[in-house]
Amino acid sequence: VNLILFERREVSDDGAVSVSDVRATHLLHVLRVVVGQSVRVGVVDGPLGVAVVHTTRPGAVELRCTFAATVPPPPPVDLLLALPRPKVMRRLWAQVAALGVGQIILTNAERVERNYFDTHVLTPECYRPLLIEGLQQVRDTHVPRVSIHRQLKVLLEDQIDELSGPGQRLIADPAATTTIGAAVRESGEARVLLAIGPEGGWSAFELGLFRAHRFRPVGMGERTLRTDTACVALLTLAHDAMWRR
Amino acid sequence: VNLILFERREVSDDGAVSVSDVRATHLLHVLRVVVGQSVRVGVVDGPLGVAVVHTTRPGAVELRCTFAATVPPPPPVDLLLALPRPKVMRRLWAQVAALGVGQIILTNAERVERNYFDTHVLTPECYRPLLIEGLQQVRDTHVPRVSIHRQLKVLLEDQIDELSGPGQRLIADPAATTTIGAAVRESGEARVLLAIGPEGGWSAFELGLFRAHRFRPVGMGERTLRTDTACVALLTLAHDAMWRR
Numbered sequence: 341v342n343l344i345l346f347e348r349r350e351v352s353d354d355g356a357v358s359v360s361d362v363r364a365t366h367l368l369h370v371l372r373v374v375v376g377q378s379v380r381v382g383v384v385d386g387p388l389g390v391a392v393v394h395t396t397r398p399g400a401v402e403l404r405c406t407f408a409a410t411v412p413p414p415p416p417v418d419l420l421l422a423l424p425r426p427k428v429m430r431r432l433w434a435q436v437a438a439l440g441v442g443q444i445i446l447t448n449a450e451r452v453e454r455n456y457f458d459t460h461v462l463t464p465e466c467y468r469p470l471l472i473e474g475l476q477q478v479r480d481t482h483v484p485r486v487s488i489h490r491q492l493k494v495l496l497e498d499q500i501d502e503l504s505g506p507g508q509r510l511i512a513d514p515a516a517t518t519t520i521g522a523a524v525r526e527s528g529e530a531r532v533l534l535a536i537g538p539e540g541g542w543s544a545f546e547l548g549l550f551r552a553h554r555f556r557p558v559g560m561g562e563r564t565l566r567t568d569t570a571c572v573a574l575l576t577l578a579h580d581a582m583w584r585r
Numbered sequence: 586v587n588l589i590l591f592e593r594r595e596v597s598d599d600g601a602v603s604v605s606d607v608r609a610t611h612l613l614h615v616l617r618v619v620v621g622q623s624v625r626v627g628v629v630d631g632p633l634g635v636a637v638v639h640t641t642r643p644g645a646v647e648l649r650c651t652f653a654a655t656v657p658p659p660p661p662v663d664l665l666l667a668l669p670r671p672k673v674m675r676r677l678w679a680q681v682a683a684l685g686v687g688q689i690i691l692t693n694a695e696r697v698e699r700n701y702f703d704t705h706v707l708t709p710e711c712y713r714p715l716l717i718e719g720l721q722q723v724r725d726t727h728v729p730r731v732s733i734h735r736q737l738k739v740l741l742e743d744q745i746d747e748l749s750g751p752g753q754r755l756i757a758d759p760a761a762t763t764t765i766g767a768a769v770r771e772s773g774e775a776r777v778l779l780a781i782g783p784e785g786g787w788s789a790f791e792l793g794l795f796r797a798h799r800f801r802p803v804g805m806g807e808r809t810l811r812t813d814t815a816c817v818a819l820l821t822l823a824h825d826a827m828w829r830r
Contacts, residue, residue: 342809435814478808521825561828563723564587569680569817576818577825580766583806 341366343380343479344391345472351383351405357391360400367393367401379403382481384472387411414482415440416531417578418504422449422538423488424567426459432571433467436484437474439575442531443485445503447492451540462488492546496553507531509555512574513547514564516557520574523558524581534578539567586611588724589626589636590717596628596650602636605645612638612646624648627726629717632656659727660685661776662823663749667694667783668733669812671704677813678712681729682719684820687776688730690748692737696785707733737791741798752776754800757819758792759809761802765819768803769826779823784812 344363351357359367367373373393381391381403389407396402419441423429429446436444448457460466464486471483487503489495508529510520524532535555542550551557565573589608596602604612612618618638626636626648634652641647664686668674674691681689693702705711709731716728732748734740753774755765769777780800787795796802810818 435811438808438810438814439818440808477811480808519825519829521829561824563683563685563725565683566680566722569683572814572817573684573821576821579806580764580822580825584764584766 341370341473341476343382343388343476345382345384345476345481346405347384348386355391355405355407356394356402357405358400358402364399364401368396368399373401380479381405381407382475382479383407384481384483385411386481388479388481412481414442415480415579416582417441417575418443418445418507418531418533419484419571419575420445420447420533420535421567421571422447422536422542423452423456423462424538425453425456426461428566428568429456429459430461430466430470432568433470434474434477435568435572436575437471437480438478439572440478440480440482440579441484441575442482443487443503445487445489445495445500445533447489447495449492449538449546450543451538457488457490493549496549500553504531504533507533509533509535509553510558510578511535511542511547511550511555512537512560512570513557514541514560516559518556518558520558520577521581521584523556524578525585532578532582534574536567536571536574586615586718586721587625588633588721589624590629590721590726591626591650592629593631600636600650600652601639601647602650603645603647609644609646613641613644618646625724626650626652627720627724628652629726629728630656631726633724633726657726659687660725660824661827662686662820663688663690663752663776663778664729664816664820665690665692665778665780666812666816667692667781667787668697668701668707669783670698670701671706673813674701674704675706675711675715677816678715679719679722680813680817681820682716682725683723684817685723685725685727685824686729686820687727688732688748690732690734690740690745690778692734692740694737694783694791695788696783702733702735738794741794745798749776749778752778754778754780754795754798755803755823756780756787756792756795756800757782757805757815758802759786759805761804763801763803765803765822766826766829768801769823770830777823777827779819781812781815781819
């Protein structure tokens with residue numbers, strides 16, 4: 341953890357905050373803070389800052405925070421992902437948040453098993469702490485918005501415009517020859533939404549639906565990676581391309 | 586699994602091979618092959634090919650293989666990694682093999698715990714099947730060479746030249762401003778060796794050692810990722826850069 345994140349409601353107007361949960365444990369037993377010491381902090385969806393340790397007692401820490409005047413911009417990349425199996429999804433939350441996405445749109449697909457949707461891994465109680473963990477690792481404050489969709493057709497036909505608005509749309513497709521880098525460089529859009537399919541790939545019907553809704557196929561090289569590796573690799577390439585242009 | 590890999594000794598001169606292990610289980614119960622059906626195959630560190638199912642019986646499959654005349658080139662990227670904790674290393678084997686590396690050089694460092702070296706995750710019995718799993722996912726035949734080093738200084742001073750030979754050497758360093766892409770484009774070398782540090786980073790002494798042995802620092806962006814995510818992200822960027830130049 342390279343940053344302690346607070347919810348906005350936890351911080352009083354004068355910057356005072358008390359913690360007595362895992363963050364206190366981390367401050368006391370990993371960082372081993374003493375009174376007067378400074379630590380990096382942030383407010384969820386808000387600014388970064390610095391906090392001075394005001395008091396400590398077993399299991400609890402009081403801090404006084406000073407926050408930056410501006411909020412860092414949200415990551416310019418969004419992810420649309422065919423829901424992987426729960427074990428994989430569980431590992432992805434923190435990694436995706438650490439790589440940086442504005443939102444995570446999870447969807448059903450022909451080659452997604454229906455029972456993947458019945459897991460507690462898709463409850464905010466499970467995923468929000470994992471997203472926060474990822475953000476704390478990389479000193480970001482932007483918690484990705486999460487939405488879960490059981491019908492891809494409804495998502496693409498009725499909901500995607502409102503969810504993601506304008507911006508470039510890309511879909512990872514092993515058959516495509518355009519690279520993410522080339523596609524992003526050709527586009528002047530400020531944001532990119534990247535769709536990644538299930539282990540077995542999208543069906544031809546689904547690929548057609550994506551194309552009909554402005555998703556441009558981009559290649560992933562000759563190697564068809566597992567979903568978890570592919571997510572990290574493709575989000576890395578999307579960020580790199582957005583950053584370099 | 587998108588490819589069934591055989592060891593060279595398993596394949597007879599006329600291309601016949603019998604399997605009765607997990608590969609047979611996969612052929613029979615996942616791919617549900619029937620006699621006469623073709624499947625993609627490969628020989629470890631050898632060519633790709635196609636096999637026709639010759640006979641099946643419970644738990645065993647006989648195939649007749651035809652292999653390509655040439656062996657695909659090995660990946661142009663090598664990895665030098667400060668040993669992460671066993672749980673993370675266990676997950677990385679297949680991912681790193683899938684991304685493609687010629688070799689994996691694991692090393693100690695000041696911020697690596699000594700007991701990480703005592704794990705069965707570092708035995709070929711554990712890691713070789715995981716490497717093969719990663720290769721089968723992406724249809725590659727090149728098993729990364731693995732070497733394990735308990736002294737970074739000895740590795741860099743006495744062993745690295747013989748292990749990796751010529752080629753560009755890069756070290757991921759949050760403080761560096763050159764990107765992997767820029768460094769690779771400036772170099773005419775056919776291979777790149779990428780060093781990735783422990784969770785806590787390399788020490789100043791270690792960074793000096795790397796610099797003294799031709800490792801050029803390259804940045805990783807503003808986000809300091811966890812080792813597993815960083816490995817996937819940085820190997821992706823290295824491959825992308827080698828491929829694009």
